[in-house]
Amino acid sequence: MKIGSYYRPESVEDAYRCLQQDPESCLIAGCTSLKLSKRYISRAIDITALPLEKIAFDGNRLTIGSVASLRDIETNPFCKAMCSGVLGRSVEHIMGPQLRRHITIGGMLGSRPEFSELICVLLALNAQVEYYKNGCRSMEQFLSAPPERDVILAIQIPAAKSRCSLKSIRTSYAALPILCTAVALVEDKLCIAVGARPEGAVLAKKAAKEAEKAGKSVSATEIASMVSEELVMKDDLRSSQAYRKAMCKVLVRSAIEEVTNESESVGE
Amino acid sequence: MKVNLWVNDQPKEWEIEPDEFLAESLKKHRYASIKTGCEIGSCGVCTVWVDQNPVLSCCTLSARMEGKHVTTMEGVGKEAEELAKYLVGEAGEACGYCSPGFIMTVLAMTRELTHPNREQIRTYLNGNLCRCTGYLGKNRAVEKYIESIYNYSKTKEEER
Numbered sequence: 001m002k003i004g005s006y007y008r009p010e011s012v013e014d015a016y017r018c019l020q021q022d023p024e025s026c027l028i029a030g031c032t033s034l035k036l037s038k039r040y041i042s043r044a045i046d047i048t049a050l051p052l053e054k055i056a057f058d059g060n061r062l063t064i065g066s067v068a069s070l071r072d073i074e075t076n077p078f079c080k081a082m083c084s085g086v087l088g089r090s091v092e093h094i095m096g097p098q099l100r101r102h103i104t105i106g107g108m109l110g111s112r113p114e115f116s117e118l119i120c121v122l123l124a125l126n127a128q129v130e131y132y133k134n135g136c137r138s139m140e141q142f143l144s145a146p147p148e149r150d151v152i153l154a155i156q157i158p159a160a161k162s163r164c165s166l167k168s169i170r171t172s173y174a175a176l177p178i179l180c181t182a183v184a185l186v187e188d189k190l191c192i193a194v195g196a197r198p199e200g201a202v203l204a205k206k207a208a209k210e211a212e213k214a215g216k217s218v219s220a221t222e223i224a225s226m227v228s229e230e231l232v233m234k235d236d237l238r239s240s241q242a243y244r245k246a247m248c249k250v251l252v253r254s255a256i257e258e259v260t261n262e263s264e265s266v267g268e
Numbered sequence: 269m270k271v272n273l274w275v276n277d278q279p280k281e282w283e284i285e286p287d288e289f290l291a292e293s294l295k296k297h298r299y300a301s302i303k304t305g306c307e308i309g310s311c312g313v314c315t316v317w318v319d320q321n322p323v324l325s326c327c328t329l330s331a332r333m334e335g336k337h338v339t340t341m342e343g344v345g346k347e348a349e350e351l352a353k354y355l356v357g358e359a360g361e362a363c364g365y366c367s368p369g370f371i372m373t374v375l376a377m378t379r380e381l382t383h384p385n386r387e388q389i390r391t392y393l394n395g396n397l398c399r400c401t402g403y404l405g406k407n408r409a410v411e412k413y414i415e416s417i418y419n420y421s422k423t424k425e426e427e428r
Contacts, residue, residue: 006269014299032308035327036308043285044286046331095394096392098315098324102327
């Protein structure tokens with residue numbers, strides 16, 4: 001990474017204006033992913049001083065400011081209370097607390113790492129990404145569209161009676177996951193997201209629809225098999241496609257069983 | 269560009285590049301405890317405190333330090349010395365390259381967590397890698413150090 005000049009905006013409007021003025025400018029926050037790139041940034045717009053780090057819960061939804069760090073998410077009481085702390089669990093394997101204090105949720109969404117368990121969970125929970133000018137995008141829309149030159153203000157997670165389970169497989173505690181699955185039960189509907197395939201997280205819509213149609217006559221094992229069939233998995237250095245397909249069945253089944261048997265619910 | 273900051277409670281005005289990271293700046297100004305390892309935020313060797321929070325100086329832009337208080341191991345000499353005694357006692361010192369970052373993380377943990385248990389200690393120190401793989405000695409040393417400060421504060425409380 002090479003930076004031409006550094007700029008600390010006074011407001012979100014100021015940051016947005018600067019971003020539009022120069023196509024080679026870039027918003028920066030934690031700098032952890034940018035540091036790995038060879039990109040030239042003519043003007044680095046540092047948004048960490050803007051008041052975008054708040055985490056709030058209004059009874060219906062959890063709002064996480066885009067500059068909140070993963071460590072904030074891990075330790076915040078509202079985040080801990082949501083779905084039995086699934087948000088915290090989705091980031092706890094990322095090295096130590098120092099690194100998690102650097103990485104911001106907005107920065108993580110901006111760089112969209114394929115192996116991110118947090119993105120997988122947000123997708124399953126049907127989170128919304130709130131832009132400054134372009135309004136809100138569902139996680140699914142956000143991940144399928146190219147990055148927008150706008151400031152992400154916050155991530156909103158609807159909390160209405162949802163349950164969520166995250167299951168991942170990795171070779172050691174701090175290793176990147178070979179596969180991660182997040183299953184949310186929102187108003188009796190299953191929402192299944194699978195990430196690190198090794199491509200980014202996607203929803204298994206067809207399997208979820210089939211499960212909804214069949215109701216209780218379909219077992220968790222059958223739904224997990226449908227998910228494994230539906231989603232594209234590939235080989236990479238960490239695992240083979242066949243292993244991922246096999247593990248997908250195990251992880252999804254286990255996650256479905258957990259959300260359907262769980263007695264506690266979100267926001268309580 | 270210029271940046272005004274505090275390092276170990278001393279005011280500083282440094283001339284920096286816009287893409288200069290804090291580890292580079294501190295090394296340039298001869299803070300000998302600053303070591304760098306992976307330089308991508310994965311090993312914890314470069315840990316310092318910014319406003320009392322442990323951060324990785326290899327990933328922290330110096331330009332962002334305007335008005336901030338940076339603490340390196342030189343700024344926590346007495347406490348560091350005390351913890352180092354336990355590291356030496358438990359053969360957790362090894363080559364010593366990771367020690368400054370490790371010590372800064374342990375001291376930050378003692379401020380953040382009250383009497384952490386073994387699991388909490390291991391989780392907290394997960395981001396500090398040791399190239400000599402001397403983790404067992406390090407863990408023993410940290411547990412004993414924490415026990416000692418816990419017992420010390422307990423005795424103080426009882427005396428009151």
